Amino acid sequence: MQPTDVRNPQYFHKVVDCQWACPAHTRVPEYIRLIAAGRFDDAYLLNWDSNVFPGILGRTCDRPCEPACRRGRVEENNGEKPEPVAICRLKRVAADNRSNDIDKCMRERLPGQIPGAENFRVACVGAGPASLTVARDLAPLGYRVTVFDADPKGGGFMRTQVPRFRLPEHVIDEEVGYVLDLGVELVGNRRIDSLRKLLEENYDAVFIGCGAPRGRDLQIPGRGENADRIHVGIEWLASVYFGHVKRVGQRVLVLGGGNTAMDCCRSARRLGGDDVKVIVRSGYEEMKASPWEKEDAEHEGVEILNWLNPKSFVHENGKLTGMWFTPMREERDAKGKRKLLPTGEPDRFFACDEVLIAVGQENAFPWIERDLGMAFDEWGMPKLDKLTMQSSLPKVFFGGDAAFGPKNIIWAVEHGHQAAVSIHNFLQDEDVRKRPPPLSNLVSQKMGIHEWTYDNDISPDERYVVPWAPKEKTLADIKQEVELGFDLSTACKEAERCLNCDVQTVFSKDVCIECDACVDVCPMDCITFTANGDEADLRERLTAPAQNPQQDLYVSDPVKTGRVMVKDEDVCLHCGLCAERCPTGAWDMQRFLFAESYAGRGEGYSARPAKKVAA
Amino acid sequence: MTYLPKPKLHHPSLQKNRVGFTRRDYEGAISTLCAGCGHDSISAAIIQACWELDIEPHRVAKLSGIGCSSKTPTYFLGQSHGFNTVHGRMPSVLTGANLANRELLYLGVSGDGDSASIGIGQFVHAIRRGVDMVYIVENNGVYGLTKGQFSATADQGSKSKKGAVNTDAPVDMVGMALQLGASFVARGFSGDKQQLVPILKAAMTHTGAAFVDVISPCVAFNNHPGSTKSYDYVREHNHALCRMDFIPPRVEITVDSHPPGEVREVRQHDGSMLRLRKLPDSHDTGDRVAAMNYLHECQARGEIVTGLLYVDPEAPDLHAHLDTAPVAFNRLAEPELCPGAAALARINAGLR
Structure with a gap:
C-alpha cells in the first residue's frame, strides 16, 4: 500500500x-x-x-x-x-x-459585516431549519434577509409537526429567536403562492426551503367516506399543534412505519386512544422510524404490526368500523431487488374508530409557475446543482426537504449552509461553485x-x-x-x-x-x-x-x-x-x-471568540 | 511507562484458546519499566506463547530474583503463581518448588545481573542438575535499575552511555549453559517476536533445563552507538541460525514442501515437533560440541547468533536423576510422605 x-x-x-x-x-x-x-x-x-x-x-x-x-x-x-x-x-x-444571556456571545463568533452587503435583499420561502440556517449565515454578513411563512411563527415542521412531548415549544422559540435576533425579518402568516410575484419584488436571491408539505394519501376503497375519521398524518399533527384536534377515537390505526407514524401513534395515545396500532406493509427491522422512536412508542403501549398491506376501509351505517389488510411477504429477484407479494393467507380485519395515514410525504410546487424557466425533473422536483443548491434560475436556490425530498433537520441545516455560501458567492460575483476551504x-x-x-x-x-x-x-x-x-x-x-x-x-x-x-x-x-x-x-x-x-x-x-x-x-x-x-x-x-467554513469565512477566519466565554 | 491501567476493552475478534482464555487473560499489571524496554516485549512474547500453548494460568509458577528483568513477572500471567526471591537466589527457590510440585510449568525469569553476577553460582547448579524449567535471562548488558553500569555480560570494548569503555571479558551465558549440560539452549532478541515466541513455546514444552538468553536492549542506558546490545547493533549483527515452527502434538504433521536439506525436524518428548528452517548444513542441533564451536565461531566473526542452538529431546531431568515420586507432594497422603521409622531404617541400612 x-x-x-x-x-x-x-x-x-x-x-x-x-x-x-x-x-x-x-x-x-x-x-x-x-x-x-x-x-x-x-x-x-x-x-x-x-x-x-x-x-x-x-x-x-x-x-x-x-x-x-x-x-x-x-x-x-x-x-x-x-x-x-x-x-x-x-x-x-x-x-x-x-447561560440565559448566551445570545450576547453569538455575534462574537460570527464573521463581521461585508461592506455593501446591506444593498442585497434575500428572500427565504418557509421558516423551517433550512431557511433559518441561510438567514443565520447571511444576516451577520450584512445581507438583508426576509423569511416568509404561512404560519405566524418560525420553525416550520419542527414547530407544527413534531409533537410537544418530544420538543417543548419554548426550545423552538429560543432557537428560532436567536436567528431572528441577528436582524432577520420574519413575515409570518404569508403563504408564498406565486414565485413570479415574489421575484417581481426584486429580491437579489431567493432561497426555497418550504419543506415537503404534502402528506401522501392512500387511495383504497372506502377512503372517500367519513373524511372526519380518516386523516393524513402530518396534517393531523399540525391540527393537534394548532388545537383544532383535541380528541381521537378510542381505537386508532396508524398506517406507515416512519417517524411521522410514531409521532401520530404516540399523540393518539395522549388524546384518548386506548387501543393504538401501527400497521406497516413491510418488516419491523426495515421500518423507516428510528429504532429508539419505535421503542418509545412500544413503551407507551402502542402495538406495531408488520407485513400487512391496507386493502380497504369498512363503514357500517355511515360509521367507520375498521379496515381490511392483506398479509404480505417479501421476495427478491435474481438481482436482489425486493418485491412485496401477498402471502395468500386470508385478509385480516382490524376494528377501529379513527385512522391516521402516515405513509410518506411529497414535495409540491404548485406555486412555482412552470413558464418561469425553472427546470424540473420527471418527478416534478427542481433540477439543482447538488454542490451549490442552485436551480436553473441562477438567483433561486433550494434546501431542506424542498430540495431532494424528505430527509431530516440536520440535512436541512447543511443544505442551508451550502446554499448560503452559494448565495454569498452569487451576490459577490464570485464563482457560485467555489467552497471556502475548511479550517x-x-x-x-x-x-x-x-x-x-x-x-x-x-x-x-x-x-x-x-x-x-x-x-x-x-x-x-x-x-x-x-x-x-x-x-x-x-x-x-x-x-x-x-x-x-x-x-x-x-x-x-x-x-x-x-x-x-x-x-x-x-x-x-x-x-x-x-x-x-x-x-x-x-x-x-x-x-x-x-x-x-x-x-x-x-x-x-x-x-x-x-x-x-x-x-x-x-x-x-x-x-x-x-x-x-x-x-x-x-x-x-x-x-x-x-x-466546515460557512458563508463569508475561509482561510484566516477563527471560530474562537476574541475573549473566553465564562462557563 | 504509564500510570493508567490498560483498558479492559479488547478487539472484538479476540479469540479464546482451548482452555477458554483470551490472550488478554494472560496479561499482568501494567508495566512500570521504561517506555520501549525490551523486557516488555519479552513479557508479551511469554503471554503469546502461553496463550498459544493453551496453558492454564494456574499451572504456571513464575520465579524471579532482583532487577528490571525480575520485576517483569508482575507484568504477565497475572493469574499464575509468583515468587520474587532474594537477589540471585531464584534458581534454588525454583529447584525446591519443582521438587515439591513437579506438575507446574516453571518459568525462571532473571537478568544478566541476577544470573551472571550475584547469582552465577545458583545459575550454574540449577542448569547442571537438569531442573525441569525454562530459565529466561533478559540480557541487556547493564544494570538498568542502578543507572547503567556495565554488567558481567557486557562485551569487552563496548561503550557505556557516557562513553566509558568496558575492559572486562564478558560472561557468555549461552556458552556456559551448553557446557553445564542444559538440554535446550537458545538465544532470542526482544525485537524479533516472530523468532522468540516459537523458541519460548519449544522451551516450555521441553522436559529438562531449558535455557533461553534473550538480548533485550535497555532503552534508557544501553541503546546508543558503541553499545553491542542496542536495537540497531543487534539488528545489524544478528546471525539468525534458524527459523523455527513449533508444531503442537495434537496437530497432524503434514509433509513439508520445503526442499530436503533446508528443514530439520526434532520431535520432543511430549510429541510436539520443532521444524527448523534454513539451518546451515554445518550445524547439528543435536550435537553439543558442534553447537559450542558454532557459537564461538560466530562470536569470533562479531556476530550474535540467535535461534535454537542445541536440544536433546530425550534428556533426563532432575526428577529422573533422583527417582522422585511421579506426582506433586500435595497429592500424596501422609503414609507416603512419612513412611515411618521402618522405612528410614531400611534406607539407612542400604547406605551402610
Missing part, C-alpha cells in the same frame, strides 16, 4: 466517525469534552455554529452520528449490549445548561511524560439511559415532555464514554526504533509492523484482522528494517498508550480540528 498522507485533512476527518457521519460535520468529541469540563456555553456555541439548533436537535435529531460512533464497535464482544455514546442527548445537556489543523496534546490535555483513561461504563417522566403523567398531558434529559453527573459519566476520536495517533517513522512497545501495549491490537503488501493482503496479516473495510489502514513509509507500520483505525480507543509507551516520541497524540 502507498503510505497514508495524513496532511490530507479528509484522512483524519474520516477517523472522527461521528463528525464524518454528521451532514453538518459538527465537532462532536470537542463539544463532549467541553460538556465534561463544565463549559456548557462553549459546547452550545460550538454546536450552534455548526448546526444552528442544538436544543432542538438534542431532542429530535435523526443522529446519523450514533450508528457511526466508534464506541459501538469497540464494545462489540465486550459486554452485554454494544452502544454508541449518547451524542444526541449530550447535545441537549449543553443546551439545557447554557483544519493538528496539534500535539502532550503536556508531560504521561499527561495529555484530554482524559485518556477509557471509561468502561455502558451507555446511560436518559430519565423519563412517569408514564401516567406523559400520557395524560400531550405537552409533557417525555425525556427529562441527563442530570449533570450522569452527563459527565456519559461524556467520559467518548473515545476522543479527534485526538489522532500520529506516527513519525524516522524516529521509530521498532521496539514493539506500542504493539504490545495496544489494548485493541491495532498496530502491526510487517512487510508491505496490497490492502486485502495486509488486512489479513495484521495483529488482529482488519475486517471493517469502511475503516482505513494507516500505513507508514518503510521503517529501518524495511517493514511498514500499519494501524487499523477501526477500533482504536485513542487511549494514547502507544504514545505513552513510545521511547522516542514516534507516536504522538495530536488533536485534529476540522471545521
